Amino acid sequence: MKLFLDWSSYENAGMGDAYADIPKHGADFAKAVAVCIGSRQCEKDAKGVMCPSFRITQNPGLSPGGRVRALKAALNADDAAAFFNAELAETMALCVSCKGCKRECENEVDMALIKAEFLAQQVSRNGVSLRRRLWAELPKVLRWPGMRSLIVWRNKSPLLAKLAELGLGISARVSLPVPAQMPFQIPSQSPLSLHPELADKQVVLLVDTFNYYFNPAAAAAAKKLLTRAGYYVHIATPLADDTEDRPLCCGRTYFSNGMIDKARTEAQRMLAALADHIAAGRSIIGLEPSCILSLRDEYLKLGLGEPAQKLAEKVLLLEEFIVREQAAKRWALAFNAIPGVSSLLLHGHCHQKAVGAIKSVRKLLKQLPDLKFELIEASCCGMAGNFGVEAEHYDQAQAMAELALFPALRAEPAALLVSNGFSCQQQIGNAGFTKPLHLAEVLCLAIPSQD
Ligand code: SF4
Numbered sequence: 003m004k005l006f007l008d009w010s011s012y013e014n015a016g017m018g019d020a021y022a023d024i025p026k027h028g029a030d031f032a033k034a035v036a037v038c039i040g041s042r043q044c045e046k047d048a049k050g051v052m053c054p055s056f057r058i059t060q061n062p063g064l065s066p067g068g069r070v071r072a073l074k075a076a077l078n079a080d081d082a083a084a085f086f087n088a089e090l091a092e093t094m095a096l097c098v099s100c101k102g103c104k105r106e107c108e109n110e111v112d113m114a115l116i117k118a119e120f121l122a123q124q125v126s127r128n129g130v131s132l133r134r135r136l137w138a139e140l141p142k143v144l145r146w147p148g149m150r151s152l153i154v155w156r157n158k159s160p161l162l163a164k165l166a167e168l169g170l171g172i173s174a175r176v177s178l179p180v181p182a183q184m185p186f187q188i189p190s191q192s193p194l195s196l197h198p199e200l201a202d203k204q205v206v207l208l209v210d211t212f213n214y215y216f217n218p219a220a221a222a223a224a225k226k227l228l229t230r231a232g233y234y235v236h237i238a239t240p241l242a243d244d245t246e247d248r249p250l251c252c253g254r255t256y257f258s259n260g261m262i263d264k265a266r267t268e269a270q271r272m273l274a275a276l277a278d279h280i281a282a283g284r285s286i287i288g289l290e291p292s293c294i295l296s297l298r299d300e301y302l303k304l305g306l307g308e309p310a311q312k313l314a315e316k317v318l319l320l321e322e323f324i325v326r327e328q329a330a331k332r333w334a335l336a337f338n339a340i341p342g343v344s345s346l347l348l349h350g351h352c353h354q355k356a357v358g359a360i361k362s363v364r365k366l367l368k369q370l371p372d373l374k375f376e377l378i379e380a381s382c383c384g385m386a387g388n389f390g391v392e393a394e395h396y397d398q399a400q401a402m403a404e405l406a407l408f409p410a411l412r413a414e415p416a417a418l419l420v421s422n423g424f425s426c427q428q429q430i431g432n433a434g435f436t437k438p439l440h441l442a443e444v445l446c447l448a449i450p451s452q453d
């Protein structure tokens with residue numbers, strides 16, 4: 003089996019353990035699968051918020067451990083076709099790559115990463131379906147002329163939505179996200195030479211594909227916040243000799259659709275663009291949790307060597323950066339009460355939890371006077387990138403949201419909603435709730451106006 007990801011960090015996993023039960027085929031990938039010790043803790047309902055697909059179905063085969071059992075059976079079979087059977091494909095399709103198992107399983111089974119390799123194997127054997135290609139190529143598709151009008155038209159026309167469902171498997175019951183009228187515009191900024199006092203307060207803001215096209219207000223808010231706090235903010239842009247006429251992208255859409263080579267190309271483009279900033283020791287600050295997880299975690303599995311390691315060490319989510327700077331007494335901006343807002347509900351993106359950033363969000367929200375806030379104890383919202391808009395997954399995606407997220411939102415209709423994940427914002431907005439704000443926007447409401 004030719005592996006697409008670099009599984010060498012599992013090289014010694016289970017070695018010398020007679021009970022490790024490492025499958026016959028799959029080399030280090032098989033060792034990553036065999037990290038599961040079969041304790042079945044993930045099949046107990048009381049076990050945290052792990053595995054939304056198990057929680058909505060109560061089917062042990064759809065728990066992380068159940069997936070491991072199915073994968074082991076396939077990797078032990080001498081017929082390679084066992085890895086491509088329809089039953090295993092369905093079991094893996096219902097994993098939403100939330101990283102809940104990596105975080106909560108006692109042995110840190112990383113099913114999201116295992117699924118990325120699984121999909122790459124599927125794509126290599128069966129090719130890429132049109133729908134999968136559409137999701138994966140989103141950073142390019144969003145550049146197509148008329149794309150915004152087409153999405154608006156599709157959302158308004160039940161006939162067009164039905165045709166898209168029949169032809170592409172995009173659920174007619176879901177509104178597709180509409181790009182902003184104007185994507186993020188890089189604000190003009192006076193040269194650093196005019197601000198020598200900021201020479202050692204330079205940071206890099208990474209505006210990901212989703213915030214760039216769909217939520218430029220969040221990116222603008224982050225830029226304003228950092229500037230007001232006394233930082234010189236570089237916006238990450240492609241190198242001058244970059245031949246692609248589009249912003250930088252982490253490559254997640256390719257990675258999560260099994261197109262690993264293209265994900266690697268995106269990552270190399272990103273690494274080239276950030277190389278000088280990294281060499282200068284600047285923090286790279288991101289807004290979308292899944293993009294930051296890509297840079298911190300998935301790039302390390304793409305065989306990109308030391309540059310990827312160095313980037314991973316410099317990347318922070320906005321909330322992590324602010325809390326770190328506050329702890330170092332470098333953050334010079336206090337937060338006020340937000341006029342007219344007394345209660346707030348926070349929905350954490352799965353990958354925000356995976357990188358441990360929720361505690362930073364909580365620390366920041368605690369600093370806002372006169373605000374009662376609550377973290378919704380929920381796992382995946384169900385949207386999970388493209389999962390929630392796929393016709394065959396719509397019901398499961400809604401069931402995931404109904405586990406805890408939607409009931410919590412219904413219970414507090416007046417609360418301001420905060421969620422940093424693009425997918426979560428869509429899932430919540432599509433269900434008729436007010437579309438959540440990004441934390442950057444909320445914090446911007448809490449800083450003194452300059453007039
Ligand atoms: S995935 Fe984790 S919790 Fe589930 S059976 Fe395996 S080791 Fe136990």
Ligand code: SF4
Pocket residue numbers: 052053054055056065066069096097098099100101102103104113114
């Ligand atoms: S990544 Fe999430 S959905 Fe997939 S097996 Fe792990 S907990 Fe379940």
